Amino acid sequence: MKFKYIKSIVSAALFLSLTTGMTSCINDLDISPIDPQMTATFDQDMYFTKLYASLGLTGQKLSEDPDIAVKDEGQSCFYRALFTNNEYGTDEMIWTWQENAGIPELTYMRWNSSHQQTEILYNRLAYNITLCNFFLDQIAGKEDATSVQQRAEARFLRSLFYYYLMDTFGKAPFTEHFSKENPPQKTASELFAYIESELESIENDMSEPRQAPFGRADKAACWLLRARLYLNAEVYTGQPRWNDAITYAGKVLDPSNGYGLCGNYEQLFMADNDENPDAKKEIILSIRQDGVQAKSYGGSYFLIAATQKSDMPNRGTNDPWECIRTRKALVDKFFANSEDIPFTEYTDNKWQNVRDVQAAAKDERALFYTTGRKAELESVGKFTDGLSFMKWSNLRSDGQPAHDAKIPDTDIPFFRLAEAYLIRAEAYLRAGDANAQQNAWLDIKALRDRAKATEIPSANNLTLDYILDERARELYLEGFRRTDLIRYGYFTSSTYLWDWKGGSFEGNGVSSIYNLYPIPKTETLTNTNMTQNPGY
Template identity: 50%
Template sequence: MKLRYIKSILLSLSFCLALGLTACIGDLDVDPIDPSVTQEFDQEAVFAKIYATMALTGQKGPDGNGDVDGIDEGTSAFYRLIFTINEYPTDEVICSWGDPGIPELNYINWSSSHEMLTGLYARLNFDVTLCNHFLEMTDGKTDDNTVRQRAEARFMRALNFYYLMDIYGNVPFTEKVTSDLPDQILRADLFNYIEKELLEIESDMYDARQAPFGRADKVASWLLLSRMYLNAEVYTGTARWSDAAAYAKKVMDSSYQLNANYAHLFMGDNDGSSVNQSPQEIILPIRQDGLNIRSWGGSLFLIAATHTEGMTLWGTTEGWGGVRARAALAKKFFQDGNVPTGDEKEVAKAANDDRALFFSKERTVEIANVNTFKEGLSIAKFTNIRADGNASSDPKYTDMDIPFFRLAEAYLTYAEAVLRSGGDTGSALGAINALRTRAHASQLASISLDNILDEKSREFYAEGHRRTDLIRYGYFTGAGYLWDWKGGSAQGTSVSSIYNLCPIPASDMNANEKLVQNPGY
C-alpha cells in the first residue's frame, strides 16, 4: 500500500454531488499525481473530490478504481473505517464477521500489520494530500469563491489530521505534494497546528447554517475545536477544559437546534423533508444518495451491517447481519439487563428513552458466541425508511446521510468540561437534561463524570465516538472498567495500555526511515 501519496486525482467526476457544488457529472479521466508533470487543474472537481472522499471510495460508485490500495475497496471508506476502529473495540458494539482484522478489533489485540488500521492510515493521508494539492494549486487566488473553498479545504485537512493525531499519535506531516519522505510530527505539535488552522480559517467559513448541506461552516470548526480541547490532556498532557466548554457553548448558542425527534436523525430523509427537520441539528453530514452517491462504506454499511431478515423493514434490500450491541450497551438503558421482547419502538417505550432503538425479538442480551449475530440486541437506529412515508430513491443503495457532526455533541462536551473544570454544575446538568428531554427520558437530579460518559453512549452509540471517550476517561485499557468480550474474555479482562494508541503501519515504517514506532509495537 502506498501510504504517503495519493494514488490519483479526480479530473472530472462521474457523479453529481448533492453538495451545492457547481462541478457536475461526466466520464472519468484520471491521471496519477506526479509533481514533475504539468497537468490541467480543475478547481471545482478537485474541491468536490475533497468532500467526496468522506462518502466514496474511488472514482466510481459504489466501487471501481479505488483511492486506496491493499484493502477491500468497500472497507476502505473513510466513515466505515472510522466507525470500525472507534466502535468495535469498545463497550458499544461487536461484529460477528471473521474478516481479516475484525476479531483483533473486537478484542483489542492488533499489530502494526493490521489491515484496517493500515487502511485508515492510508485513507487519511490520501485525503490530506488531496487537500494539500488543492491548496497548492489555488495559492494566491483571492476571489471570494476560492477564499471560501480554501478555508474549507483547510478545515477538511485539519479534520483528517485530527483523526491521525487521535488514533496514531506521532505521524508523518507535510503541507506539500512531494516525493520526499515526510518528517514525523509530535502529537502535541500536531494538536497546535490543527488548532491554529481552525482558528485562522473561521472568518472565511460560511456562517452557521448558510453553507449548502454537506459543506462545513464555522460551527463545524468550533465543534471540532471543542472536541480537541476536551481531549487535550490526552493529546498534549495539558487539560483545556475551559476552552472545551467555551467552544461547545459557541456551538450551542449558534442557530442550530436539537431536532425534536431523535429517530429522524438517522432516517432516509434526514437531509430534510416535510416532516423531518434533522438539518437543524446536523452540522456536517456525510452526504449519501441512492442514485448518485453509492458506496459500500457509508450509510449502506451502517444499515446493512446492523440488520438481517425478520427485523422491521429498514429500506434497503441489503441485510448483512454483523454488527450488534454488546451487553454493556443494552445495560445503559436496562440496568438489570432485563430487556423486553419487541421491535425498536416497543423496546424504546419500555426503556422510557426514545434512543433505545433496539430489536430484541429472538435475541439475547448476553453474547456467548461472538460469531452468532442474534446473540446481542440488534441496533435498529439506522434506516433508509423516510419519515415522510415516501419511497427512497433506490431499493438497494441508501439516501440516509451520516450525521457526522451534530449539535448534541456540544451539549455533552459542555457538561463534561464544566464539571471537570469545577464550573456551574447546574448548567452542566441542564445540558444533559436537554438531551434527555428530547428523548422523553426522565430528568436527572444530579450528575457525575460517569453519568456523562453513560449519557454520551446513550446519545451517540454506534456513531464512531466511543474509543476516544473511553481513552479520555482512562477506561479503554487496563482493568478499571471491564465489559463483555473486552480483551477476548466473555466477562472482560484487562488489556495493555499500548492500545491507547494504534501503531504506525509496518509498511510505512519500512518505507520511511524517519518514523519512530509507537511504544509496544
C-alpha cells in the same frame, strides 16, 4: 506517508468529478471520470467537491475503481475505516464474522503493526490529506471570494484528517504541500498546536453558521472541532483545556446560530435527513449519500446493511449482512435490569417490538430489535446473541420511497449539535467552577428531554460516569466511543470491563499500549522519519 497510497501522482490530482454546481455539496450527484491524459487544466470546483466526497466515497464507482487498493473496497471509505477503528473494540458493538481479516484483533484488543484495519485508516487519512494539499497548492495566491472560502474549507478538512491521525496514532507524517518526499514526523502535541492554529486562522473565511450549502463546513463545524480538540487536550498534550472546551461548545450552542435539536431523534438517521427541516437544523456537517448517484459500501449503506438480518423490520434496504449487534454493556446503559427488556413478537408489525423497547427503556434513543434475541452476548459468532440495532435506516420520515431499495440515501450526521451539549456538560464537571453541576445538568437534560427520557439524576448527583453513559446513549454507532473511553482512562484498563474485552466473556484489562494504534509497518519501512509507538 510517501504517496504510495495513490495509484499515480496525476490521477490523484484529477481522480473523480462530482458535478454539483456548487450550490449543494452533493445535491444532484453525478460521478464522471476524468482522464488525466485528456485533461490539461485544473477544474477547481470539480476537485474541491472531491475533497468532501472523500469523506464518504471510496472512488469513482460503487466498486472496482478505488482511491486506495484494498481487497474489500468498502473498508477503504474514510467513515467506515474511522468507525471500524473507533467502535469495534469498545463496549457498544461486536462484529459477528470473526474470520474476517483483522476483526478478532480489534474485538479482543491484540493488534500489531501489520494489522490490516488500522493500516487502511492510516492510508485513507494520508490520501485525503494529499488531496487537500494538492488542491491548496493549485489555488495558492488566488484571492477571489470563491477561492478564499474553498481554501478555508480545504484547510478545515485537512485539519480534520490530521486530528484523526493524532487521535488514533498519536503522531503523523506532516506536510502542507503535495510532494513525493517523505514528510517529517509531528508528535501529538505538535499536531494539536497546528490544528488549533489552523482552525483559528480559517475561522473568519468560513461561512456563517447554517449559511453554507448542506454538506459543507461552516464556522460552527470549525468551533465544534475545536471543542473536540480541547475536550481531549489532556490526552494529546498532557494539559487539560476544559474552559476552552466550554467556550467553543458554547459558540456552537448559541441560539443565534440557528442550529437546534431535532425533535425526533430517529429522524436524524433516516433517508430524508437532508430534506427534513427538523433533522437538518441539528446537523452541522453531514457526509452526503445518495442511493443512485453516490454509491459506497462504506457509508450509511454499511451502517444499515451490517446491522440488518432478514427477520428484522424493514429499514428500506434489501441487503442484510448480519454483522453488527450490541454488546451487553451498551444494553445496560438503557436497562439497568435485563428483565425489563421486552422480547415481544409480532407477526404483522415488527416495528411494534422496537416501540415496546423504547417505551420500556423510557428513552426514544433505545432503537433496538429484540424478537428472537437475547441480551447476553454468549457467542461472539452468533448474530442473535445481543440485541439488533435499528438506529440507521433507509426509510423516509414522510413515508415516501428512497431512491434505491438497496443503497441508502441516508446522510451521515458527522457533526451534530447534540455533541456540543455533551462536550460542554463534561467540561463543566471537569473544570469544577461555580454552578458546574447545575450547568452540566441543564445540558444533559436538554438531550434527555428530546429523547423523552424523564429519569435523570439531580444536579448534585450528576457524575462524569453518568455523562460517559449518556454519550453512549446519544452517540452509539457514530464512531466516537474509543476516544471517549480513552479520555476516561477506561479503554484498556481493568477499571471498567465489558463483555469480551481483552478476549474473555467477563472482560479483562489489556496493555496500555493499545490506547494508540501502531504506525503501520509498511510506513516505518518506507519513511524512516516515522518512529513506532511504544510496545509495537
